Amino acid sequence: MRLRDTPPNTTIRDVAKHAKVSIATVSRVLNESSGVREGTREKVWATIEELNFTPNPIARQLSIGRTLTIGIIQPYITLPSYIERLRGVQHSLASSEYDLVIFNVDNPGQKDAYFKDLSRKMRVDGMLIVSLPPTNEQADNFADTRIPTVLIDSENPKLCRIVADDYEGGRIATRHLVELGHRKIAFLSDFLDTPFHPAMRLRYLGFQEVLAQHQIPLNPAYVIEGSRGRINARTMAKKLLTLDDPPTAIFASSDTQALGVLDVAQEMNVKVPERLSVLGYDNIPDAVYNNLSTIDQNLYDSGVKGAQMLLDLLGGLIEPPCKQQVSLNLLRRKTTGPAPIF
Amino acid sequence: MRLRDTPPNTTIRDVAKHAKVSIATVSRVLNESSGVREGTREKVWATIEELNFTPNPIARQLSIGRTLTIGIIQPYITLPSYIERLRGVQHSLASSEYDLVIFNVDNPGQKDAYFKDLSRKMRVDGMLIVSLPPTNEQADNFADTRIPTVLIDSENPKLCRIVADDYEGGRIATRHLVELGHRKIAFLSDFLDTPFHPAMRLRYLGFQEVLAQHQIPLNPAYVIEGSRGRINARTMAKKLLTLDDPPTAIFASSDTQALGVLDVAQEMNVKVPERLSVLGYDNIPDAVYNNLSTIDQNLYDSGVKGAQMLLDLLGGLIEPPCKQQVSLNLLRRKTTGPAPIF
């Protein structure tokens, strides 16, 4: 029956035998249920220690019908913005009875695989899904399945979710730049259409809208998209800054990319913000250090809120669908300033 | 018995009833064991599909006595070098029957907590422990416990482990710099003594040894330690480069830090490698991009090897203690050059 030939672990039965009580009693003291005489409790604890016994969580899970863990599916665990959110989640979960397990998704295929047999295979009681919008079909599945799910940073009317208004974020950012007098504003971002980040496209739309409102024509050469990361951002920034008529402001759709822009500006000796304004998005810790102006999307807070919502769902306090917004703030620091005068 | 008031999931028993076979037969087709007539198999599959049945992994785990997952305990999941290693691990595990769950440790307390009730609470069949040297007592515990463990990037004679020779790494690096004619060589690193990284101290010892061999006096002002990360490295580098008698070469104990040094050099207009040689450690992807000379410690490979060793352990192919080394290579790129002549 068991494949391993190792000696069996000590079980609750061993403890019971040693302590000369029933296994029910041992279980009671283990779970700190009331109704065990003080003397008995002590005796049992003593043998537990003596035998160095740890209850088998798998058996417990099978018995109570819950796994006491919640899973988080997240792309790019390596990016600072995701880490920030993860911290928030961990904060909310720390005081709960749930453990957190992380599933990293590196490619769309992996995402689908995870989504498919979510609950059972994952052995989790609840799921947090970050920045990974489900298709309609997948959303239906989530809604049907018995396992509570909350989306963070993606939108679906049938599910519970924490969202930020990326469209508005794009507007706030662009408005800031326009109000500083900029007219040559570039938009530098991840690929606008990926299965992962509809957010980018929304920010772009907000960007467009504000430009239009101010009758500023959109120069196609000022819109540049590419792979994530600081290094790729450098390449893109270089293209922008070596244009015959370079922009006076760059709105980068993540801080990481904005930092890449800053690298290039320094390298090319373009003074920031005198000759070039750079505006990021996220407010990651590095942004503070570099005095980067940015849109704070309260990443940590979104993690806290998402985990709390899941906990509420698990506790039956709320029912899907439900929705919460995280706020967006412009943080004006030292990398944005008035447009240069010609 | 079950706390949830949700309708019970469909079980193997339901399938058996529907298909008019015994649960044993269902189990057999589920596990693709031989000895089921083709017709029966098909019938069972059909009802499985029809009922949309997924076996409960918890029950399976309890029954077979294994969890089919392996855990990895790792500090700093956010640093590129750790990601690199993780990729290697995932590569090895992809073709195995095991899932990987990641436990991140942010502080020593967490580490101890994880180490304490490792196996049971974690519900894993095997553990990979990265860069987290156990105390002797903890090591004894690991050795006693029935759960196979391999250390990656830390050393303990009682356990299975993948190690790199950091002492030698320090020597290789320093030798390179000395051979280029440098005499004023600085050593910039993480805190030399942390519970996480004895490696740093070893590299430092290697550094000292080579200097001594060449009768180069060690200037205390050239040794600087601080918190991890590119940003902190900048602060340290600035201190070094504003010394009255600044070094002509800096050996940074990680690429991330070396990049911080490069930032400062550029900012201060110190030409690299003409006026300053910078040597890193790790060979992370960014190092390639920045043409950073570095010590390649084959991070990815260490992940591959570690996971493979654990698999072998799990399969009973090897027994602890065991040990494997990953190789170290000097990668001379563009940030190290001959010492400037005065």
Next chain:
DNA sequence: CTGAAAGCGCTAACAA
């Protein structure tokens, strides 16, 4: 306050 016993959903002897 304590114990006996019936599950939780699955696997694997063993027997047929």
Next chain:
DNA sequence: TTGTTAGCGCTTTCAG
């Protein structure tokens, strides 16, 4: 080839 059945280690009802 298939079915019966005894676990895996725990929780929890129900009786005492």
